[in-house]
Amino acid sequence: MSKTTQAPKALRGVGNFIDDRFHLAKTGEKNLRKVFPNHWSFMLGEIALYSFIILLLTGVFLTLWFKPSMMEIVYDGSYERLQGVMMSEAYASTLHITFDVRGGLLIRQIHHWAALIFVAALVVHALRVFFTGAFRKPREINWLIGVAIFALAMVEGLFGYSLPDDLPSGMGVRILQGVMLALPLVGPYVSMFLFGGEFPGEDIISRLYMLHILLIPALLLGLIVAHFMILWHQKHTQYPGTGRTDKTVVGTPMFPAFAVKAGGFFFFTFAVIAGLSAFVQINPIHLFGPFTPTSITSGLQPDWYMGFMEGSLRIFPNWFDLTIFGYALPTAVLVPGLVVPGLIFGGLAAWPFIEQWITGDKRAHNVADRPRNAPVRTGVGAAGVTFYGVLWLAGSNDIISETFSIELYVSTYIFRVLAIVGPILAFFIAKRVCLGLQRRDREMLEHGYESGTIQQLPSGEFIEVHKPNSDGMVDILESKPTITSTALADDADTDDKGVENPEARKGSGKLRRALARWYTKDNVSFDDVEAHSGHHLHHSSHEEEKEAAH
Amino acid sequence: MKWITARRRHPLAGYVVVILALALFGVGYAALAPTAEQAQAQTLAADAPSQENVDDVDIANGEDIFNQTCATCHNYDGSGTYDENGEILRGPDIRGVGAAAVNFQVSTGRMPSMDPDAQMPRKPMAMTEEELADLIAYYNAQIRTGGPDIPYDVPGEAPERSSFEDEASYEAALEEYENEYDSYLEGADDTQMGMQLYLTNCAHCHGWSGGGGALTDGRWAPEIHDATPRQIYEAMVSGPGAMPIFSDGAIEPEEKQELISYIKTLQAEPDAGGIFDLQRVGQVAEGLIAWVVGLALIIACAIWITAKQRAHD
Numbered sequence: 001m002s003k004t005t006q007a008p009k010a011l012r013g014v015g016n017f018i019d020d021r022f023h024l025a026k027t028g029e030k031n032l033r034k035v036f037p038n039h040w041s042f043m044l045g046e047i048a049l050y051s052f053i054i055l056l057l058t059g060v061f062l063t064l065w066f067k068p069s070m071m072e073i074v075y076d077g078s079y080e081r082l083q084g085v086m087m088s089e090a091y092a093s094t095l096h097i098t099f100d101v102r103g104g105l106l107i108r109q110i111h112h113w114a115a116l117i118f119v120a121a122l123v124v125h126a127l128r129v130f131f132t133g134a135f136r137k138p139r140e141i142n143w144l145i146g147v148a149i150f151a152l153a154m155v156e157g158l159f160g161y162s163l164p165d166d167l168p169s170g171m172g173v174r175i176l177q178g179v180m181l182a183l184p185l186v187g188p189y190v191s192m193f194l195f196g197g198e199f200p201g202e203d204i205i206s207r208l209y210m211l212h213i214l215l216i217p218a219l220l221l222g223l224i225v226a227h228f229m230i231l232w233h234q235k236h237t238q239y240p241g242t243g244r245t246d247k248t249v250v251g252t253p254m255f256p257a258f259a260v261k262a263g264g265f266f267f268f269t270f271a272v273i274a275g276l277s278a279f280v281q282i283n284p285i286h287l288f289g290p291f292t293p294t295s296i297t298s299g300l301q302p303d304w305y306m307g308f309m310e311g312s313l314r315i316f317p318n319w320f321d322l323t324i325f326g327y328a329l330p331t332a333v334l335v336p337g338l339v340v341p342g343l344i345f346g347g348l349a350a351w352p353f354i355e356q357w358i359t360g361d362k363r364a365h366n367v368a369d370r371p372r373n374a375p376v377r378t379g380v381g382a383a384g385v386t387f388y389g390v391l392w393l394a395g396s397n398d399i400i401s402e403t404f405s406i407e408l409y410v411s412t413y414i415f416r417v418l419a420i421v422g423p424i425l426a427f428f429i430a431k432r433v434c435l436g437l438q439r440r441d442r443e444m445l446e447h448g449y450e451s452g453t454i455q456q457l458p459s460g461e462f463i464e465v466h467k468p469n470s471d472g473m474v475d476i477l478e479s480k481p482t483i484t485s486t487a488l489a490d491d492a493d494t495d496d497k498g499v500e501n502p503e504a505r506k507g508s509g510k511l512r513r514a515l516a517r518w519y520t521k522d523n524v525s526f527d528d529v530e531a532h533s534g535h536h537l538h539h540s541s542h543e544e545e546k547e548a549a550h
Numbered sequence: 551m552k553w554i555t556a557r558r559r560h561p562l563a564g565y566v567v568v569i570l571a572l573a574l575f576g577v578g579y580a581a582l583a584p585t586a587e588q589a590q591a592q593t594l595a596a597d598a599p600s601q602e603n604v605d606d607v608d609i610a611n612g613e614d615i616f617n618q619t620c621a622t623c624h625n626y627d628g629s630g631t632y633d634e635n636g637e638i639l640r641g642p643d644i645r646g647v648g649a650a651a652v653n654f655q656v657s658t659g660r661m662p663s664m665d666p667d668a669q670m671p672r673k674p675m676a677m678t679e680e681e682l683a684d685l686i687a688y689y690n691a692q693i694r695t696g697g698p699d700i701p702y703d704v705p706g707e708a709p710e711r712s713s714f715e716d717e718a719s720y721e722a723a724l725e726e727y728e729n730e731y732d733s734y735l736e737g738a739d740d741t742q743m744g745m746q747l748y749l750t751n752c753a754h755c756h757g758w759s760g761g762g763g764a765l766t767d768g769r770w771a772p773e774i775h776d777a778t779p780r781q782i783y784e785a786m787v788s789g790p791g792a793m794p795i796f797s798d799g800a801i802e803p804e805e806k807q808e809l810i811s812y813i814k815t816l817q818a819e820p821d822a823g824g825i826f827d828l829q830r831v832g833q834v835a836e837g838l839i840a841w842v843v844g845l846a847l848i849i850a851c852a853i854w855i856t857a858k859q860r861a862h863d
């Protein structure tokens with residue numbers, strides 16, 4: 001901001017009043033001028049933040065009328081079709097919000113759509129961070145916080161879905177209880193404790209309500225604030241480019257440019273969610289009817305973010321169910337219900353540390369990787385996405401079977417095979433694509449980019465004219481790091497006096513070396529490449545050799 | 551330079567080609583794939599709608615229809631076609647299924663079937679109402695040994711314009727039908743009972759909204775939106791395909807009325823939540839929309855507001 005113009009007197013007065021008391025001018029200016037790198041993928045987390053804000057606001061509105069009670073009443077509200085039907089007060093009050101509270105249905109639908117988009121934004125944000133290596137030191141803690149937010153958001157969504165006590169929510173709670181019962185030894189006790197007796201009991205709605213509106217949102221809010229404070233302190237990562245190093249950030253200042261963009265972006269996010277809510281019906285609980293333990297329906301799924309759990313339950317075979325001393329150990333529920341999500345979330349949380357252990361890289365990274373420049377990580381990510389995606393699809397296998405006329409059992413077997421083969425294929429394909437892109441980068445760095453212009457030489461030969469890359473492009477291409485691991489360094493096995501390193505002889509040391517080899521072996525070397533030194537350029541219309549700008 | 555030459559390297563050219571190719575395949579498939587309507591027209595081309603009175607049934611005509619369209623699989627005496635091991639060859643014994651089953655199968659277009667091994671989808675009826683009445687009369691007179699009757703007090707198909715000579719008599723018949731339909735549904739006033747019966751007995755295959763669902767062995771529970779109350783009733787008492795029989799002893803006629811009224815009222819219910827109801831598929835469709843419409847639009851906006859002009863590419 002320019003310092004030559006003076007703020008209006010009224011504003012100055014307010015500013016001085018605040019500054020005299022809180023001494024905010026200095027920190028304020030520093031923070032307002034904070035630089036934000038300009039790239040769309042850095043806005044993904046903001047989508048999650050904005051939908052969370054929308055969720056908080058609409059959630060407060062809904063609590064004004066919602067009654068978290070399982071007391072059975074006879075409905076006599078304004079929704080004529082269900083008059084005279086026995087239902088819980090929770091369901092009746094949701095009908096009241098839907099039909100009698102002005103704007104109630106719209107707010108309910110905004111709340112639901114915002115929840116779906118909130119978790120979806122979390123996922124794409126996490127994928128961006130993963131594939132660009134933005135979780136590396138110094139950001140491991142923030143990555144862990146992010147994983148915790150993701151897990152909590154799922155549980156929060158599940159509980160919110162269960163509150164209206166309509167048909168699908170009751171079925172969702174029933175599945176939750178089934179997974180709980182599968183726990184060895186403690187299962188029935190955990191279930192009896194949560195439900196205050198047998199399913200469904202009379203307590204579960206009020207307990208889920210407390211968790212949904214108090215405990216989990218408070219945890220989420222705290223974690224989100226921590227996430228942002230750490231982000232603010234550590235600053236954004238940035239993609240490689242001119243002037244961008246681990247020590248300098250290039251981008252737009254927070255105020256005014258970024259603030260305007262972010263503010264506008266909030267309204268756009270809100271507009272999309274509100275638009276969906278106004279025109280697309282979501283979770284029409286008044287059509288479903290209230291839940292009773294005898295009711296069941298086909299074709300109902302949980303909200304999308306629980307889909308992978310549903311899918312793993314559906315496709316995991318019961319071949320490993322055991323009975324030990326007369327006690328059943330239902331692995332067909334236990335493994336998909338607990339081990340699979342444990343693997344996914346545990347794997348997410350552990351990956352930064354696994355990667356650090358393999359590479360021995362203890363440096364701080366503020367420049368993000370281009371996904372192609374870390375082919376093994378990208379491959380692992382693609383494998384994880386495929387595994388999750390297959391489970392997620394399997395969660396809707398009945399809808400898929402019906403829509404595409406595939407036999408239900410055949411679809412189950414297809415998903416079983418895909419869940420194992422898919423990730424392996426995805427790993428190799430993604431890695432090969434990365435290496436191919438690396439080769440293309442190398443080619444582009446050496447020869448310039450393909451201009452699309454075909455030229456005929458005096459000899460009659462046709463060539464495509466390659467043109468020199470812009471300086472910015474050269475900087476991006478030359479930024480490719482070579483992935484190395486300390487486990488493969490010359491002195492990793494023996495020190496300079498020839499003494500064997502005891503760490504390297506142990507099993508874990510050998511494993512680490514094997515993993516390090518796997519992690520680093522595929523690399524297209526750029527070492528001997530000088531920008532625009534390739535022969536194609538000599539034919540180009542721009543004859544002058546451009547020196548690579550650094 | 552030709553028009554196409556100037557544009558084929560356009561950044562959007564690839565997308566245009568893909569869209570054109572997809573459109574070509576889609577239209578081509580739709581044009582070439584045999585439709586159910588064509589297949590039926592081949593078997594029953596000879597029957598033009600007749601104008602005779604429905605009460606005036608012609609058993610001889612019914613016999614002709616039976617021998618031409620049914621007997622190939624169900625045999626001339628309705629005893630079905632079986633191999634030496636007692637396995638059904640083409641069609642089962644229909645002597646004991648009752649007139650309700652015949653009316654259900656034929657009026658929903660499932661019979662006559664093109665492929666005895668496949669589950670038949672609902673189609674427009676392959677014969678006229680008069681021919682069906684003749685067929686049923688013949689079936690009752692010559693073939694039937696038992697089974698449930700057609701529930702004539704439950705409203706069936708709406709009258710069709712083509713069976714009436716003038717507009718006035720059609721209007722009168724339609725109004726009479728609609729009155730009958732409404733009074734049948736309104737005669738049920740215990741939503742609680744209808745809902746419980748439907749959600750306990752029907753929804754685990756046909757879905758909460760009657761939208762249908764997948765079953766085992768490649769079968770499916772059909773959508774029942776188009777089924778008339780009489781067809782739903784007949785399906786319950788005759789148990790077509792994989793469906794169990796819900797006899798009048800198990801679920802009494804009054805309870806069936808509550809059940810049918812529940813599902814028909816639910817289906818007629820407007821979508822309060824917005825003009826797009828996603829076919830009432832539910833969470834799978836909602837998740838899809840959240841990703842491919844909601845999130846995609848927001849990300850497109852993020853790309854838009856952070857875009858800057860690059861030097862090249």
